[in-house]
Amino acid sequence: MEFLVNIRITWPDAMDPGLKAAVSEEERRRAAELAASGNLVRMWRVPGRTENWGLWRAADPTELHTIISALPVWPWMDVTVHSLADHPVDPGPAV
Template sequence: MEFLVNITLKWSENMEPELRDRIIVDERAHAAELIKQGHLVRMWRVPARFENWGLWRAKDATELHDIISGLPAFPWMIQVNVHPLARHAVDPAPYIAA
């Protein structure tokens, strides 16, 4: 199942820079593993905001919840919007040559 996920983050105001830097490194390493596992398909950042949109795959909403809540930056995610996706009859993907 695919999900379009919008995540907004905010670091704690009194966060130590070393902690922030470590979380960023951990988050990127964790994302690389999720990519290998096929869960994280695409990721876009929103310009001028601490926000991203991602295309995620999971067997169901419970698995997606476990994946997102397991991210190193999860405690600083102030808003997570999940949009389950379903196939559309006029999806052009099957017609696009690879």
């Protein structure tokens, strides 16, 4: 299944800068692993915000929740998930 996922990150004002840097670095490493496994297909940044949209793949919503809730930034994330279904006029993946 494919999912369109919006993630907004809200870092605490008083967060230790070293912790924030470590969590951000671990998040990038984990994202690379998820991309390699095919779970994270695409990711777009929302300009000027700590927010992104991503195209994710998982067997079902439960697997997606397991993947996303295990992300290092999970405690500071606000997540909205939209399930996607095939459309009869979909031209297919971009080449």
